[in-house]
Amino acid sequence: MPGERTWVTEAWTWLDDRLGLAGIGTLAKKKDVPVHRHTLWYYLGGMTLFLFMVQLGTGALLLIYYRPSAGEAYESIQFLMAEVQFGWLIRSIHAWSANLMIFALFLHLFSVLLLRAYSRPRELTWVSGFALFGLALTFGFTGYLLPWNELSYFATRVGTQIIAVIPVVGESLLRVLRGGEDVTGATLTRFYAIHVAILPAAALAMLGVHLYLVQRHGMSVPESVAAAGGPKRRMPFFPNFFLRDLVGWLTALAILAALAAYFPAELGVKADPFAPAPAGIRPEWYFMFMFQTLKYLPAHIVGIEGEAVGILGFGLGGLVLLLVPFLDRGAERGKSGRVFMWLGLAIIVFVIVLTYLGYTANPRK
Amino acid sequence: MSSPTQGRRTFLQWVMSRGLVTWILSTSIGGLFVAVLYPVTKYLVPPASTESAASTVTLPFPPGDVAPNTAKLFKFGNRPGIIVRTASGELRAFSATCTHLGCIIQLRQDLGQFWCACHNGHFDLNGINIAGPPPRPLDKFVVNVRGDQIVVSKGA
Numbered sequence: 359m360p361g362e363r364t365w366v367t368e369a370w371t372w373l374d375d376r377l378g379l380a381g382i383g384t385l386a387k388k389k390d391v392p393v394h395r396h397t398l399w400y401y402l403g404g405m406t407l408f409l410f411m412v413q414l415g416t417g418a419l420l421l422i423y424y425r426p427s428a429g430e431a432y433e434s435i436q437f438l439m440a441e442v443q444f445g446w447l448i449r450s451i452h453a454w455s456a457n458l459m460i461f462a463l464f465l466h467l468f469s470v471l472l473l474r475a476y477s478r479p480r481e482l483t484w485v486s487g488f489a490l491f492g493l494a495l496t497f498g499f500t501g502y503l504l505p506w507n508e509l510s511y512f513a514t515r516v517g518t519q520i521i522a523v524i525p526v527v528g529e530s531l532l533r534v535l536r537g538g539e540d541v542t543g544a545t546l547t548r549f550y551a552i553h554v555a556i557l558p559a560a561a562l563a564m565l566g567v568h569l570y571l572v573q574r575h576g577m578s579v580p581e582s583v584a585a586a587g588g589p590k591r592r593m594p595f596f597p598n599f600f601l602r603d604l605v606g607w608l609t610a611l612a613i614l615a616a617l618a619a620y621f622p623a624e625l626g627v628k629a630d631p632f633a634p635a636p637a638g639i640r641p642e643w644y645f646m647f648m649f650q651t652l653k654y655l656p657a658h659i660v661g662i663e664g665e666a667v668g669i670l671g672f673g674l675g676g677l678v679l680l681l682v683p684f685l686d687r688g689a690e691r692g693k694s695g696r697v698f699m700w701l702g703l704a705i706i707v708f709v710i711v712l713t714y715l716g717y718t719a720n721p722r723k
Numbered sequence: 724m725s726s727p728t729q730g731r732r733t734f735l736q737w738v739m740s741r742g743l744v745t746w747i748l749s750t751s752i753g754g755l756f757v758a759v760l761y762p763v764t765k766y767l768v769p770p771a772s773t774e775s776a777a778s779t780v781t782l783p784f785p786p787g788d789v790a791p792n793t794a795k796l797f798k799f800g801n802r803p804g805i806i807v808r809t810a811s812g813e814l815r816a817f818s819a820t821c822t823h824l825g826c827i828i829q830l831r832q833d834l835g836q837f838w839c840a841c842h843n844g845h846f847d848l849n850g851i852n853i854a855g856p857p858p859r860p861l862d863k864f865v866v867n868v869r870g871d872q873i874v875v876s877k878g879a
Contacts, residue, residue, distance in 0.1 A: 512826055516841050519824040530768075537769045540801065544769060632796055632803045634819070634829030635840040652824070653842045655856055663858040665823060 386596040389573065392589035396473060396580050400599075401606055402466035403572070407565070408607040409459035412614065413497075414558065416452035424504070426550035428543030431506035432628040439625060450618035456498060458610065460644050463494055471682065471702040475578035481683035483571040486564055488680050493561045498642055500553040506546060511629030513641045514549075515541050516649075523666045540631070640716065647712035648672055650719070675705070779876040782806065786868050789814065794830035794837075797875070803827050804864060804875060805837070809848055816875045817850045818862035828861070837861065 374380055391400060423442055425434040438445035467487065470476060476484035503514045518535050522528040537544030583589055593599055627636075641649050648668075655664035678685065678701075686698045782797050789795055794807040796819055805819040807830055817837070819827050826841035836853070837846040845854035850861035867874045 512841060515826055516824040533769060534767055632798055633827065634796065635821075635826040637840045639826070639840045649842075652856060657852060657856055657858045664856050665858075 385573075387594065389576065389595035390592040391577050391595055391599045392579050392583070393591050393593055394579070394583040394589040396583060399466075399469040399473065400577055401603060402462055402469060404603045405606055405610060406459055406462040406466055408603075408610060409455050409462060410561070410565075412455040412611075413452065413459060416448050416455065417554065417558075419448045420452060421554060426504070426547050428506060428546055428629075431504060431546060432625070435505050435625055439622075446622050447618055450622040451614050453623035454614050454617045454621075456501065457643070458614065460494055460498060463491055464644070467491055468702060468706060470578075471679075472699055473578070473580040474686070474698070475580070476683040477578070477686070478683075480571070480575050480578060483568065483575060484683045485680065486568040486571060489564050490561065490568060493557055493564060495644065497553065497557050497561070498644065500549040500557070502642055503541075503546060503549045504553065505625060506629050507626040508629050508633070508636055509626050509639060511541060511631070512635045512639050513645075514545065517641065517645070518545070520665070520669055523663075523669045542631070643713065643717075646716035647709045650712045650716035679705070779874060780804075782873040782875060784873070785871045786814065786873050789873075792832055792835065796827070799864070799875065805830070806866065806873065806875065807837075807848060810835070814866045814868065814873065815848060815850075816864040816866045817846075818864070820861075821857055822852065822859040822861060823855075823857040 370379070391397070420438070423434055423438045423445065425431060435449070438449060470484065470487070499514075499517055502510045504510070518532060518541065521535060522532045524531060533539065535545075535548070536542070537548045579589060640646065651672075652665055652668050655668045657664050659667045682698055688697075780797070780799050782795075784795065784797075789806055789808045791808050791812060792810050794805050797804050797806060797816075799818070803819040804816055805828060806814060806816040808814050821828050821839040821841065821844055823839065823842055823844050826839050828837045828839045828844075828846065830836075831838040831845075834845070835848065837848070837850070838844070839846075839855070839857065843855045844852065844857040846857065846861055847853050850863050852858065852860055863878055864875045865878050867876070
């Protein structure tokens with residue numbers, strides 16, 4: 359480093375000798391981001407990552423007061439919301455950030471799908487991202503139960519019952535998942551362990567793989583941009599793109615704070631395993647389209663139980679989505695194929711329409 | 724005559740050529756894997772629940788508490804049951820667990836039907852699934868009124 363040897367440069371040299379900071383700097387300089395009309399979509403992954411970090415932070419804070427038992431979970435959150443200073447804020451941010459993270463994740467996934475950024479050599483980047491998507495939904499599903507209220511109790515009864523549809527092993531898997539025949543305190547401790555230990559470990563590992571692959575392959579340039587002669591210029595990732603990321607993250611933080619302040623997370627009524635499911639029962643919004651579809655399916659479809667057909671359909675849909683990079687052979691050869699773009703659009707329309715119906719259709723009819 | 728060193732080398736070569744080391748290593752790793760995986764898998768399976776074997780329960784409320792065209796939930800072991808008095812005065816009891824995805828049903832007095840709020844399933848007062856996604860009728864219980872007590876039991 360040129361100039362005077364101050365304590366700063368000395369400290370730098372000392373650390374560099376031991377940590378190889380210069381190497382990290384070189385790595386950071388190597389990465390750049392193509393600038394074109396689709397550049398906006400590149401921010402969504404970073405946004406999801408930021409919201410995930412918010413989840414880790416607020417989640418760790420919630421653990422300090424939360425008690426994972428059927429007798430105490432609801433009361434501990436009541437205490438957190440009412441008595442603990444800023445307890446309502448931490449929990450509301452955790453709840454809102456979870457929703458925004460999944461929303462950003464949806465946008466990220468569909469933008470990659472529609473821009474066909476999954477094409478060779480990024481197939482495994484897509485697969486690792488899809489795994490993260492699955493982990494995020496599992497985070498949402500397990501976290502939903504933890505307050506032990508009426509809504510989450512029945513959502514979990516329904517959500518776990520779905521696994522029993524799997525032939526042969528379904529009933530056994532259901533018992534393992536619930537920790538017994540029914541949704542009880544045993545289910546709560548299981549979901550708690552999954553939510554606060556297993557999923558974070560798995561997500562961090564998968565995130566490492568995903569980020570490594572993104573770093574290795576660089577940003578994908580959409581076909582339309584490549585066909586028009588490629589991006590006109592590229593911006594360095596560090597600091598240019600990163601600073602723009604930061605602006606987005608600070609904006610997200612401000613939005614989170616506002617949402618938490620104006621629409622704090624509700625707690626509802628404590629779960630009662632011997633009370634009927636209340637009218638208007640519903641899962642988190644990102645499961646709404648599946649929930650609503652199951653309502654419309656008749657009891658039997660060509661001799662098979664309707665819900666089994668529906669769940670099988672969703673399973674198959676997920677599998678096709680996971681395997682898109684391998685099914686879309688045209689993308690590999692750089693051919694413009696429209697099939698998967700239409701498929702992606704069809705999925706988006708289906709999800710939006712069913713979600714809309716889920717919130718607007720009269721639940722009593 | 725071979726020297727001791729040579730003899731050792733030949734033995735080593737024999738071991739290597741047989742792939743013994745590889746075999747021991749791979750089976751040890753496999754064994755270790757199983758030794759870890761087996762207890763963990765068994766650990767995750769919950770112990771068999773002490774499900775109440777009782778096939779009969781006496782309800783904690785008298786028959787007079789169930790007015791015509793109303794229903795009450797009760798505990799049948801660790802499962803919920805529902806007892807309804809029809810407009811004609813007859814008491815009927817069913818499992819309150821919806822046969823679709825296991826939510827707990829309720830009586831819709833406006834329809835005179837059982838209704839599951841989760842996926843909009845309807846059952847008539849005989850427990851027959853009549854609309855929506857439920858694939859099977861509700862499990863029916865036998866109701867006996869003995870004086871001031873309602874005794875509900877599983878059908879034969």
